[in-house]
Amino acid sequence: MAAIVVNVIVAKNRLSGTNEYYSYQSGRDCCSAAAAPYNHHRNLLPFHGGKNLLAWRSGISSMHLPKYQTAFVKRPPIYYCNAASSTTAVPYLDKVDFMKLQNGSDIRGVAVPGVEGEPVTLTEPVTEAIAAAFSAWLSEKKKVDASKPLKVSVGHDSRISAQVLQDAVTRGVASAGLDVVQYGLASTPAMFNSTLTEDEAFLCPVDGAIMITASHLPFNRNGFKFFTNAGGLGKADIKNILERAVDIYNSFTDEGLMKSKGKASESLKRVDYMTVYTSDLVKAVRKAAGNIEKPLEGFHIVVDAGNGAGGFFAEKVLQPLGAITSGSQFLEPDGMFPNHIPNPEDKAAMKAIAQAVLENKADLGIIFDTDVDRSAAVDSTAREFNRNRLIALMSAIVLEEHPGTTIVTDSVTSDGLTTFIENKLGGKHHRFKRGYKNVIDEAVRLNSVGEESHLAIETSGHGALKENHWLDDGAYLMVKVLNKLASARASGIAGGSKVLTDLVEGLQEPRVAVELRLKIDQNHPDLKGGSFREYGEAVLKLLENHVESDPKLQKAPVNYEGVRVSGFGGWFLLRLSLHDPVLPLNIEASSHEDAVKLGLAVASAVKKFPALDTSALDKFLQTS
Numbered sequence: 001m002a003a004i005v006v007n008v009i010v011a012k013n014r015l016s017g018t019n020e021y022y023s024y025q026s027g028r029d030c031c032s033a034a035a036a037p038y039n040h041h042r043n044l045l046p047f048h049g050g051k052n053l054l055a056w057r058s059g060i061s062s063m064h065l066p067k068y069q070t071a072f073v074k075r076p077p078i079y080y081c082n083a084a085s086s087t088t089a090v091p092y093l094d095k096v097d098f099m100k101l102q103n104g105s106d107i108r109g110v111a112v113p114g115v116e117g118e119p120v121t122l123t124e125p126v127t128e129a130i131a132a133a134f135s136a137w138l139s140e141k142k143k144v145d146a147s148k149p150l151k152v153s154v155g156h157d158s159r160i161s162a163q164v165l166q167d168a169v170t171r172g173v174a175s176a177g178l179d180v181v182q183y184g185l186a187s188t189p190a191m192f193n194s195t196l197t198e199d200e201a202f203l204c205p206v207d208g209a210i211m212i213t214a215s216h217l218p219f220n221r222n223g224f225k226f227f228t229n230a231g232g233l234g235k236a237d238i239k240n241i242l243e244r245a246v247d248i249y250n251s252f253t254d255e256g257l258m259k260s261k262g263k264a265s266e267s268l269k270r271v272d273y274m275t276v277y278t279s280d281l282v283k284a285v286r287k288a289a290g291n292i293e294k295p296l297e298g299f300h301i302v303v304d305a306g307n308g309a310g311g312f313f314a315e316k317v318l319q320p321l322g323a324i325t326s327g328s329q330f331l332e333p334d335g336m337f338p339n340h341i342p343n344p345e346d347k348a349a350m351k352a353i354a355q356a357v358l359e360n361k362a363d364l365g366i367i368f369d370t371d372v373d374r375s376a377a378v379d380s381t382a383r384e385f386n387r388n389r390l391i392a393l394m395s396a397i398v399l400e401e402h403p404g405t406t407i408v409t410d411s412v413t414s415d416g417l418t419t420f421i422e423n424k425l426g427g428k429h430h431r432f433k434r435g436y437k438n439v440i441d442e443a444v445r446l447n448s449v450g451e452e453s454h455l456a457i458e459t460s461g462h463g464a465l466k467e468n469h470w471l472d473d474g475a476y477l478m479v480k481v482l483n484k485l486a487s488a489r490a491s492g493i494a495g496g497s498k499v500l501t502d503l504v505e506g507l508q509e510p511r512v513a514v515e516l517r518l519k520i521d522q523n524h525p526d527l528k529g530g531s532f533r534e535y536g537e538a539v540l541k542l543l544e545n546h547v548e549s550d551p552k553l554q555k556a557p558v559n560y561e562g563v564r565v566s567g568f569g570g571w572f573l574l575r576l577s578l579h580d581p582v583l584p585l586n587i588e589a590s591s592h593e594d595a596v597k598l599g600l601a602v603a604s605a606v607k608k609f610p611a612l613d614t615s616a617l618d619k620f621l622q623t624s
């Protein structure tokens, strides 16, 4: 249970039965500040839009925390009158809408209190119930041999709630009778990989894996991704797990919760799995370079991990391969993300790595998102390989190895990319839907019906290759880039990252490329009790009708989501967000004027929907 009393976070420590208060001040300007005294919390410096940040943590090992997160203040307990110990349902557990925690094929929620309007949804008991539900789901999927319990690996990114949630996940899995192997700080792809690795010394392969992450979302969020050796769980399985979690949560008793703590300590093991995973990456580069020990000797490559989990790449992958990594930045895990959002789609993040490359006169820059399933790069002149350019680069590499293969991408890729893949590289571009799971599943499907595909990749920087078990792995994408660098040099081509830049030569890029996100107000009377999805579909239908009656616009002949339209030398796509009550609008054109013409076509349709917040579009149309 968590209650906010005069802005101070009060959280019940279920196991000790006490409530604990913690507050701390955070933000760039206060890294060295100790915890704010209880009476002085109102005087905290403004942070994140002027809000005071107060956060609760318990049981977080200081090992994983940067200096300003370690100074928590413990306050005397307040006892709730209904908090008596019980062997029936636990009375202080909040009512939780588990189904709202589903975010496509992930689970996401708020794990840290203190942000106005964002109450904690991912509490320890909720987490414990979800982990127990996954374990029950897994036991049903796999044939359980009673003499050998199933094994589940658990890892996390750098978020400040990671340790608490890892402990709760451990209790949930153990309470279901499964063994738990904790990896600590890990990447999402490493967790999937642990279901495939054959190495008993590292207790692998595990039967299931749980990654605790909310990718690039703000510090107060967290979530879970689940894997078996068949890949990441899909939407239907996540829904099933959440339904199971409701029942488990509702039948929690104090006694049961105490027992799960005991079981957790009995069935828990810890393993340094990242060593196995990183040595596999190193081996892959060495093999591709003809078994040279240090194929990157002399290359200067800087890494920007954005204070996420990707710092390992410099020391554990690049250095053993001989690369110089000085100037690498934000490698230390810090769940407050004090430098920039760890997201290769973010402009500030790309600017930071580009600057680091120039300052260090490096050959290449590599940047990861928080949990390392996404990545991007910059060449020695600071030219970015992200979004369409990353797809173009990866397509060039993969099509050299597999001529004519189909490249599956998300829906917001540019027309120039299609021309590049099909005319310059001789491949086939299959522009599918947004969502990394969607593109991967589509590539797998194409192969199953006889259409060869070796790469599924999104503009977001998610990418998976057939040769790597369709594992969605930002680090492996970079391994492919490194292979190219190393093999070019082995065949006598000098010039560092120029070999990469040359590979995307000829890719036409639009002068203007924007994404405007139009929010649907779910409480607006115009929804007439319907869902935001139905409302969004109605907007799309009307837009489609408008387009059909306008001779200057042409609907894309093949399109898998939303309304994609060409006109004025550019294109737009309006679609429903995968997760949010939002209609993202992407526009690309060769001039702002043409982009505005496309935007006006959308505006004339969307204006008829009062629950749609079109201010982002209006603002775009007003700028000249």
Ligand SMILES: O=P(O)(O)OC[C@H]1O[C@H](O)[C@H](O)[C@@H](O)[C@@H]1O
Residues within 6 Å of the ligand: 410, 434, 435, 436, 437, 458, 460, 462, 576, 577, 578, 579, 580, 584
């Ligand atoms: O539909 P949107 O709101 O733009 O979100 C789409 C994105 O959602 C998540 O971040 C997924 O990891 C991405 O694979 C996906 O592309």
